Amino acid sequence: AQSVTQLDSQVPVFEEAPVELRCNYSSSVSVYLFWYVQYPNQGLQLLLKYLSGSTLVKGINGFEAEFNKSQTSFHLRKPSVHISDTAEYFCAVSDQQGGSEKLVFGKGTKLTVNP
Amino acid sequence: DAGITQSPRHKVTETGTPVTLRCHQTENHRYMYWYRQDPGHGLRLIHYSYGVKDTDKGEVSDGYSVSRSKTEDFLLTLESATSSQTSVYFCAISERQGAYGYTFGSGTRLTVV
Numbered sequence: 001a002q003s004v005t006q007l008d009s010q011v012p013v014f015e016e017a018p019v020e021l022r023c024n025y026s027s028s029v030s031v032y033l034f035w036y037v038q039y040p041n042q043g044l045q046l047l048l049k050y051l052s053g054s055t056l057v058k059g060i061n062g063f064e065a066e067f068n069k070s071q072t073s074f075h076l077r078k079p080s081v082h083i084s085d086t087a088e089y090f091c092a093v094s095d096q097q098g099g100s101e102k103l104v105f106g107k108g109t110k111l112t113v114n115p
Numbered sequence: 116d117a118g119i120t121q122s123p124r125h126k127v128t129e130t131g132t133p134v135t136l137r138c139h140q141t142e143n144h145r146y147m148y149w150y151r152q153d154p155g156h157g158l159r160l161i162h163y164s165y166g167v168k169d170t171d172k173g174e175v176s177d178g179y180s181v182s183r184s185k186t187e188d189f190l191l192t193l194e195s196a197t198s199s200q201t202s203v204y205f206c207a208i209s210e211r212q213g214a215y216g217y218t219f220g221s222g223t224r225l226t227v228v
Contacts, residue, residue, distance in 0.1 A: 009155075031155070043205060043219035068179050071120075090157060101146070103217060107157035 002026050002095035004107035015083055016062050021076040021109045023091030032094040033074040034103065035065055039087045047089070050074060061085070086113045118142040121206050121220040128227055138206030140186075146209040148196045148217065149173075149181065149187040151202040158205065164189055180214040200204050 007022040025031065031042045032051050035046040048059025055067040074091060091106040120139045128134050140213060143208075148163055150158040152179055160173030162181040170181050178200060180192045203224050207217035 006157075036219075043221045044207075044217075045219070049216055052180050101160060102163060104160075105150075105158040107155060 002031065002093045002104045004091050004093050004104055004111050005107035006091055008109050009107065010110045010112070011115060013081055016080045018079050019077065019081050019085075021089050021111065023074045023076065023092075023106060025072050025074065025091075025093045027072070028048070033065075033067060034092040035059065035063070035074075035076050036090045036092060036105075037061075037087050038090065038108075044045045047076070067099060068079065081113045083113050083115065085111060087111060116142070119206065119208055119218055119220045121204075123223060124221065126226070128196050128225070130197060130227055131195050134196050135227065136140045136165060136191045136204055136206075136225070138189045138191070140189075140208045142208060142218070143186060144208040144218075145184045145186075146211070147183065148209070149179075149189070149191045149209040150205045150207065151175065151221070153202050154213050158191060161191065161204075193225075194226075198227050201225060201227045
């Protein structure tokens with residue numbers, strides 16, 4: 001079964017600084033990868049996804065992620081963050097077992113953007 | 116989120132009582148999922164459904180049951196609530212497996228006292 005490790009549980013940054021949220025997954029076989037964002041007291045919203053093709057994936061709100069197969073990583077980046085980016089971010093990988101496919105989530109990274 | 120509604124949004128219940136949470140979708144998606152979210156654990160899959168009356172267990176299914184008698188509704192029942200089931204519960208839907216990702220509801224905050 002797949003597993004996902006988000007290496008930082010909390011990341012504090014100042015407004016307009018760059019940020020990277022790290023994600024590693026367990027298997028090097030073909031996978032689909034996702035980043036979701038959760039604003040306070042809300043559900044999860046899809047930021048971006050990698051299915052195949054270009055290893056650099058662009059998402060909403062200026063975020064992008066790079067798929068690195070050799071390092072089994074899918075790190076999320078933004079060159080300049082805003083206060084409104086304060087949220088929890090979840091990395092997820094598709095896991096196919098027993099003929100069904102489900103998403104497995106990491107434990108999340110809380111991004112706090114300070115003025 | 117548009118097309119997926121969870122009810123109730125908040126509930127406080129006593130230990131030992133049964134509780135049912137409802138997920139309703141208007142997207143006609145085949146796949147539906149129940150997750151629980153706890154600090155330090157992220158989201159963990161409880162049960163999922165791949166069609167009417169077709170359900171299967173996730174990684175934390177003990178103490179929970181589900182039913183899906185219609186495409187649009189997926190019910191999660193805590194048969195005898197315990198304090199360890201205090202959590203935020205999220206429903207998700209997916210048109211197809213894998214690459215399509217999920218659309219999440221707004222969640223139900225359940226407190227068992």
